Amino acid sequence: MEVRIPYGEESLTLEIPRERLLALVSPHDVEVTTTTKDAVRRSLLNPVGSEPIRARARKARSAVVACDDLTRVTPAREILSWILKDLKEGGVKRRDILILVALGTHRKMRDRELRERLGEEVVEEYTVLNHVADDEARLGYRGTLEGVPIWINKDFLKADLRIGVGNIIPHHSVGYGGGSKIILPGLSGEETVGRMHLYAATTSPNALGRLDTPVRRVMNACAEETGLHFIVNTVLTRDKRVAGVFSGHFEDAHREGVERARSVYEVPVPGEADITVASSHPADMEFWQAQKALFSADLATKEGGSILLVSPCVEGVAVNHPDWLSLVEHDPEWIEDAIREDGVADLTAASVALSLTAVRKKYRVAIVSDGVSYDEADRLRLEKFDTVNDAYGALAKPYGSDLKVNVLTHGGETYPRIDSKPRR
Numbered sequence: 001m002e003v004r005i006p007y008g009e010e011s012l013t014l015e016i017p018r019e020r021l022l023a024l025v026s027p028h029d030v031e032v033t034t035t036t037k038d039a040v041r042r043s044l045l046n047p048v049g050s051e052p053i054r055a056r057a058r059k060a061r062s063a064v065v066a067c068d069d070l071t072r073v074t075p076a077r078e079i080l081s082w083i084l085k086d087l088k089e090g091g092v093k094r095r096d097i098l099i100l101v102a103l104g105t106h107r108k109m110r111d112r113e114l115r116e117r118l119g120e121e122v123v124e125e126y127t128v129l130n131h132v133a134d135d136e137a138r139l140g141y142r143g144t145l146e147g148v149p150i151w152i153n154k155d156f157l158k159a160d161l162r163i164g165v166g167n168i169i170p171h172h173s174v175g176y177g178g179g180s181k182i183i184l185p186g187l188s189g190e191e192t193v194g195r196m197h198l199y200a201a202t203t204s205p206n207a208l209g210r211l212d213t214p215v216r217r218v219m220n221a222c223a224e225e226t227g228l229h230f231i232v233n234t235v236l237t238r239d240k241r242v243a244g245v246f247s248g249h250f251e252d253a254h255r256e257g258v259e260r261a262r263s264v265y266e267v268p269v270p271g272e273a274d275i276t277v278a279s280s281h282p283a284d285m286e287f288w289q290a291q292k293a294l295f296s297a298d299l300a301t302k303e304g305g306s307i308l309l310v311s312p313c314v315e316g317v318a319v320n321h322p323d324w325l326s327l328v329e330h331d332p333e334w335i336e337d338a339i340r341e342d343g344v345a346d347l348t349a350a351s352v353a354l355s356l357t358a359v360r361k362k363y364r365v366a367i368v369s370d371g372v373s374y375d376e377a378d379r380l381r382l383e384k385f386d387t388v389n390d391a392y393g394a395l396a397k398p399y400g401s402d403l404k405v406n407v408l409t410h411g412g413e414t415y416p417r418i419d420s421k422p423r424r
Contacts, residue, residue: 001015001016001021003407005279005388005409006409007311008312014388016405022269022270022271023270023406025267025269025300025407025408025409025416027238027414028264030237030263032242032243034242035242036242037082039242039245040078041082043245043247044232047247048246049248050252053083053086053163053230055090056161057087059161060160062096062158062160062161063087063092063162064156065083065098066099066131066186067099067100068165069102070109071106071283074166075240076118076165077122079232080118081119087161097126098129098159099118099122099126099129100128100130101129101130102131102164104193105185105190133189136151138155139154140157143225145218146199147199149189149191150184151191151192153187153188157227163229163230163231164180164186165232166233167235167236168235168246168254169235169236169261170208171208173207173213174216175209175216178231179216179231179250180219180222180231180251182231184219200214201351201354202354205355208298220250230249231248234257235260237264238264262415265413268417268419269416272305272418274301275392275406276305276307277405277407278297278411279411280309280411280412281311285313286319287317288320290309290369291352293412294309294356294365296408296411297309297363298363300416300418301363301406305364306364306395307363307364307366308366308392309366309368309411310368312371316371316372317371317376317380324346324349328357328381331357336354356380360382364395366391367380368384369384372384
């Protein structure tokens, strides 16, 4: 049989005997009964655990809206239009509203990308800034949480009303994205982001689909300390339609959003496979993002089995972490020693490398990607193949007639739940 596997805006075809396929895993189709515009408006008028933005704006002279970046599929333009309308009607003047792109340590968004994501009018008429993680002069210190020093964007901290915009999907470090993640790591300093990722790698290397995680507790404490007043989070279908909008208190609204996200992205799978083929879609930009699919595949694969990652990685391996390859080519023990001895300049890269090596240690991992060269694949310690069928043939060769395969079409955002292995 032929299985279509998303590959950026296109797809690749895997030929696999029907009897070998254990499960074809995709986010659920859910009913969408309203437009994005109406869903956002209804949510803003009925927030969870908070006054509406308009009421909060009446008590504020300035406001900041933190939005996630192009590595996410949040419909930021539609959300922003309503938020800005409410701020204006609440009495906050345009000149006193700042829009921050919560990059964490991702690369800056270009002017063209900002206009596409936020809207031409917004970029022209409001102050829009990319967060800068590596400039201490633009950060404010707010103490330490679980060994993580909290350095946060000063422009965010000094605003009277602070709002975060994001999207909720399964995430291997924190369980589910969204909520307070817009601040930590979104608006955090480089050291803060690095220490947070190290905390995640050492407490919960793969927390995908968990409702409560050590890192989520740190992020919520950070949001409380820094005063994140209001969030607007979406849950999207696999074709990017809005399945729900959740506004209000950063913890209460996020918790309701996670329940909706589970109905879309938590997919029961009959068992672990010998081989899991995982497209990283929609996390296709670079390997740094695409590796998320490995953590979804981790939950769907027998230990000692094989994983095939399929991703275009159009911007290569790691745009904003050029030293990552020199770290991830080592064993985890070497990376841990380098961290202990303060021998790494990029702690975030080292911490993410640790998480990747944990998967690499359990499985034979291969990759099909136009954006990752053979040399880069060697340094990542992945086997590179030109086609999905070449890769599948090589990985399947050691197995006999009992071979079983799982295929994840949207590995960058799916939580494959094996019923015999509950995760709560």
